[in-house]
Amino acid sequence: xxxxxxxxxxxxxxxxxxxxxxxxxxxxxxxxxxxxxxxxxxxxxxxxxxxxxxxxxxxxxxxxxxxxxxxxxxxxxxxxxxxxxxxxxxxxxxxxxxxxxxxxxxxxxxxxxxxxxxxxxxxxxxxxxxxxxxxxxxxxxxxxxxxxxxxxxxxxxxxxxxxxxxxxxxxxxxxxxxxxxxxxxxxx
Numbered sequence: 001x002x003x004x005x006x007x008x009x010x011x012x013x014x015x016x017x018x019x020x021x022x023x024x025x026x027x028x029x030x031x032x033x034x035x036x037x038x039x040x041x042x043x044x045x046x047x048x049x050x051x052x053x054x055x056x057x058x059x060x061x062x063x064x065x066x067x068x069x070x071x072x073x074x075x076x077x078x079x080x081x082x083x084x085x086x087x088x089x090x091x092x093x094x095x096x097x098x099x100x101x102x103x104x105x106x107x108x109x110x111x112x113x114x115x116x117x118x119x120x121x122x123x124x125x126x127x128x129x130x131x132x133x134x135x136x137x138x139x140x141x142x143x144x145x146x147x148x149x150x151x152x153x154x155x156x157x158x159x160x161x162x163x164x165x166x167x168x169x170x171x172x173x174x175x176x177x178x179x180x181x182x183x184x185x186x187x188x
Contacts, residue, residue: 005070013060024053031078037147038082052078083149130180138173141166
């Protein structure tokens with residue numbers, strides 16, 4: 001029987017390192033793929049994943065299940081760390097050059113549980129499907145913001161569009177993604 005993330009976080013907040021290990025096993029492969037897409041360096045991505053889970057441990061008492069899901073909270077920590085790292089290095093990451101390269105980045109470790117690997121593939125397929133519902137303009141803004149870590153002002157400069165246009169594309173794109181993911185059973 002799988003223990004809910006929120007229950008595990010309550011155990012982590014109480015100092016249960018085994019609960020943290022369970023969460024790590026559950027989410028580290030997916031988080032590594034997200035972070036690697038941003039920083040483009042596996043060693044750096046692995047360090048960020050470790051730092052993310054250290055912060056989950058250290059800040060467990062601040063997690064509030066009423067405010068949102070654990071996975072969303074944890075991914076936001078990892079994503080912010082990855083973006084901060086790329087900004088500190090003054091290096092803008094590039095998106096994967098091909099689908100095969102993207103698959104390599106999102107591959108789970110060799111020792112991953114078969115069920116978890118299957119769930120990961122399903123989640124990836126649903127997210128890819130949801131992304132196809134965006135217009136090319138919305139996709140471009142979401143990609144630049146999420147995977148390259150650009151601010152909306154930087155995006156406006158990069159695509160030579162007014163800031164208001166970028167805000168609108170981001171808002172509408174995120175609404176479409178949220179709806180598509182909810183329809184696919186992946187509510188945020």
